[in-house]
Amino acid sequence: MTAVLSRKAIWALLSLAMLGCSSTIHLDDQFFAFGTLIEVTVFDTEPETVQAALDGVRNDLAFMHQTWHAWQPSALSQVNAAIPTGTWITLDPTLPPLLEQAKRLSQQSQGLFNPAIGQLISLWGFHRDDGAKPPPPPASTIAEYIAQAPSMDDLIIEGTRLRATNANVRLDLGAITKGYAVDRMIEHLKALGIDSALINAGGDLRAYSGPGKRTWTIGIRHPRKATVLASLLIKADESVVTSGDYERYFEYQGQRYHHILDPRTGYPPRELISVTVVHPIAATADAAATALFVAGLAQWRDIAKRLGITQAMLVDQAGRVHLTGEMAGRIRFEVDPKPEVLIYD
Ligand code: AMP
Ligand code: MG
Numbered sequence: 349m350t351a352v353l354s355r356k357a358i359w360a361l362l363s364l365a366m367l368g369c370s371s372t373i374h375l376d377d378q379f380f381a382f383g384t385l386i387e388v389t390v391f392d393t394e395p396e397t398v399q400a401a402l403d404g405v406r407n408d409l410a411f412m413h414q415t416w417h418a419w420q421p422s423a424l425s426q427v428n429a430a431i432p433t434g435t436w437i438t439l440d441p442t443l444p445p446l447l448e449q450a451k452r453l454s455q456q457s458q459g460l461f462n463p464a465i466g467q468l469i470s471l472w473g474f475h476r477d478d479g480a481k482p483p484p485p486p487a488s489t490i491a492e493y494i495a496q497a498p499s500m501d502d503l504i505i506e507g508t509r510l511r512a513t514n515a516n517v518r519l520d521l522g523a524i525t526k527g528y529a530v531d532r533m534i535e536h537l538k539a540l541g542i543d544s545a546l547i548n549a550g551g552d553l554r555a556y557s558g559p560g561k562r563t564w565t566i567g568i569r570h571p572r573k574a575t576v577l578a579s580l581l582i583k584a585d586e587s588v589v590t591s592g593d594y595e596r597y598f599e600y601q602g603q604r605y606h607h608i609l610d611p612r613t614g615y616p617p618r619e620l621i622s623v624t625v626v627h628p629i630a631a632t633a634d635a636a637a638t639a640l641f642v643a644g645l646a647q648w649r650d651i652a653k654r655l656g657i658t659q660a661m662l663v664d665q666a667g668r669v670h671l672t673g674e675m676a677g678r679i680r681f682e683v684d685p686k687p688e689v690l691i692y693d
Pocket of ligand 1: 460461462463464465469474520521522523524590591592595596607608609610611634635637638642
């Protein structure tokens with residue numbers, strides 16, 4: 349898993365173009381959390397501020413990893429263990445805002461982003477760190493699971509307590525936590541007065557800078573080749589998040605089974621191989637990239653509208669690229685020949 353994710357990290361950040369003054373201090377650091385490499389780049393005029401910022405980010409990450417992890421011992425895994433009792437569960441104070449945001453995005457996506465399907469993700473063998481790849485679950489097991497239909501609507505959240513009305517809910521926030529964590533760290537850096545920064549969590553990134561200070565050129569990796577497919581420029585404060593079938597997968601009898609599951613069928617959807625979403629908020633972009641991946645070619649535009657997403661790039665199995673008009677206006681392809689491109693209003 350690590351090798352695949354860190355390869356993704358390399359392709360996420362192509363380069364950055366600096367327009368700022370020469371007295372600015374620039375520091376990079378790398379951390380490991382949520383099963384991926386987190387790269388942090390900060391700029392400021394004061395070296396002490398820069399060091400404090402990187403120390404702060406390190407502490408933030410360690411805390412978030414320990415609190416929100418879906419299967420390693422964490423505050424979230426304790427919630428999951430208590431859900432079948434049907435009683436009120438006291439939450440770590442960082443969980444209610446994250447769960448409320450996840451619930452809202454899940455509803456807006458018509459349940460295609462559904463962090464209540466932890467049991468299904470576990471059935472497919474994606475809740476393990478040992479690299480073992482069990483065969484796909486039997487169709488009958490998946491059918492039994494789907495009949496239980498756990499969703500975020502089954503959660504009642506009141507203040508810092510939670511109760512589930514469906515005993516099969518298990519929370520796996522893997523499709524939103526990296527984006528949500530990036531948002532929290534960016535808030536932290538802004539509060540420290542940092543001029544500009546970029547945080548790249550294995551290809552889920554957010555960058556900001558003061559007006560006229562500097563721009564960032566972001567590379568989006570090719571889902572099938574070790575190269576950059578396209579690039580785009582970030583000027584103020586924006587997130588770019590990609591979901592792909594290459595991040596975590598196994599092959600069984602010649603078929604690729606990846607880690608993004610369709611909550612309606614219980615199986616990995618096959619139409620798309622990567623989805624990139626650009627949005628001011630990284631958590632929204634993260635949940636939306638997963639939801640559009642599940643939505644597929646027939647439904648993605650409808651789901652994007654419901655989630656307020658106007659900038660998206662989808663790559664299908666045939667290698668065709670589907671773009672919203674807004675995305676088409678800013679993306680630059682970095683491959684020759686250019687792929688077949690379809691642009692939608
Ligand atoms: P991402 O890379 O953001 O698309 O997130 C994928 C991760 O989210 C997987 O590894 C699972 O832990 C989880 N996941 C898979 N399918 C879904 C889904 N339909 N809704 C919410 N979370 C999902
Ligand atoms: Mg996601």
